Amino acid sequence: MRLGLVVNPTSGKNTGRRIGLEALTLLRAAGVEVLDLSAADAPGALEHGRVAVAEGSVDAVVVAGGDGMVHLGANLCAGTGVPLGVVAAGTGNDIARELGLPVRDAAKAVERILEGRTRAVDAVRQVTPSGEQRWYLGVLAAGFDAVVNERANHWRWPKGPMRYNLAILRELPVFRPIPYALTLDGVRHETEAMLVAVGNGPAYGGGMRVTPDAAFDDGLLDVLVLHRLPVPEFLRVFPKVFSGTHVAHPAVEVLRAREVHLEATGIVSYADGERFAPLPVALEVVPGAVTVLA
Numbered sequence: 387m388r389l390g391l392v393v394n395p396t397s398g399k400n401t402g403r404r405i406g407l408e409a410l411t412l413l414r415a416a417g418v419e420v421l422d423l424s425a426a427d428a429p430g431a432l433e434h435g436r437v438a439v440a441e442g443s444v445d446a447v448v449v450a451g452g453d454g455m456v457h458l459g460a461n462l463c464a465g466t467g468v469p470l471g472v473v474a475a476g477t478g479n480d481i482a483r484e485l486g487l488p489v490r491d492a493a494k495a496v497e498r499i500l501e502g503r504t505r506a507v508d509a510v511r512q513v514t515p516s517g518e519q520r521w522y523l524g525v526l527a528a529g530f531d532a533v534v535n536e537r538a539n540h541w542r543w544p545k546g547p548m549r550y551n552l553a554i555l556r557e558l559p560v561f562r563p564i565p566y567a568l569t570l571d572g573v574r575h576e577t578e579a580m581l582v583a584v585g586n587g588p589a590y591g592g593g594m595r596v597t598p599d600a601a602f603d604d605g606l607l608d609v610l611v612l613h614r615l616p617v618p619e620f621l622r623v624f625p626k627v628f629s630g631t632h633v634a635h636p637a638v639e640v641l642r643a644r645e646v647h648l649e650a651t652g653i654v655s656y657a658d659g660e661r662f663a664p665l666p667v668a669l670e671v672v673p674g675a676v677t678v679l680a
Contacts, residue, residue: 389413389471389499390423390444392431392458394451401490405475406450408492413448416500423447428458435462444468446679448499452476453590457522457658464509464521464675471499471679478592481524481658485587485602485680499679506674507602510586510657512667522657523676525590525597528648528665529564529581529612530620533557535656558621563614566650570609570643580620581612584646584669588630590659597640598630605673609641645670 391413393406413420421444423434438444439462448471449459456472463470473495474482485507488494512520527535538553563578583590585597585608597608615623615637626632633640648655649666656662 388419388445390421390438390447392423392449394455402451402475405492409473409496412496439466439468450475453478453481453658454660456481457660460509460521460523460676469504469677469679480589504677505680507676507678508671508673509675510669511672512669524587524658526584526655526657528653528655532656536654564650569647570641571645578614579611583610594627595630596627606642607671611639613637
């Protein structure tokens with residue numbers, strides 16, 4: 387067995403490197419040939435990984451880190467037939483957790499990888515105007531949550547969750563409902579909303595079950611729309627996302643589709659916690675696009 391390994395050293399408050407190195411040691415001790423595909427940044431790791439996959443020099447790709455690393459792995463493996471292994475070492479680990487994979491346990495993760503059992507899961511594809519394919523596995527955020535992410539990512543201080551908490555406090559007083567146009571399997575909807583999320587999986591952001599009934603293998607996307615609300619009511623609804631009970635609120639609508647075209651002005655979407663694409667964006671679910679070692 388030849389594995390390509392990508393480690394994010396900063397995942398999970400810098401535990402990614404420790405757990406990644408532990409996984410590397412365990413794999414090599416088991417007689418596995420491991421090719422280190424890590425790089426100084428994500429684009430470099432993508433380039434290393436794409437070359438390895440294209441040349442057939444690895445039997446599987448393993449990523450060590452959080453949802454961002456799973457996102458990177460999906461972009462390496464989707465549509466190729468090369469399996470993806472996950473050593474979950476991030477802060478949120480929503481995708482790994484929802485797939486039933488071990489979290490922050492290198493030994494159990496390596497055990498799963500060595501067993502070699504696989505599960506085919508859906509992935510979401512965007513084809514850019516230049517023809518590039520971009521993929522995600524979990525949830526795409528395109529509302530208040532994306533606005534907060536975009537603001538926080540322009541700040542260099544503070545680090546960690548506090549940066550996002552401060553971004554929320556900064557954004558709330560000035561946030562206004564966003565005019566959207568959504569086209570779902572050819573049917574157009576127009577609305578003003580506080581939040582729109584397109585879920586292939588149920589959760590994002592460290593346990594927020596924003597699309598709680600989404601499944602990784604049903605060939606459908608769950609599109610959650612939180613329609614226009616006064617900000618105080620929005621603040622009452624939003625915490626319920628951790629239990630998934632927000633979907634019972636009358637302002638929440640969940641629609642399902644295979645293809646989603648999402649339009650809004652001035653919004654940059656985030657998928658699997660990573661900056662994905664400015665709207666408008668066209669998405670389609672591709673059944674069984676990624677094979678996960680699970």
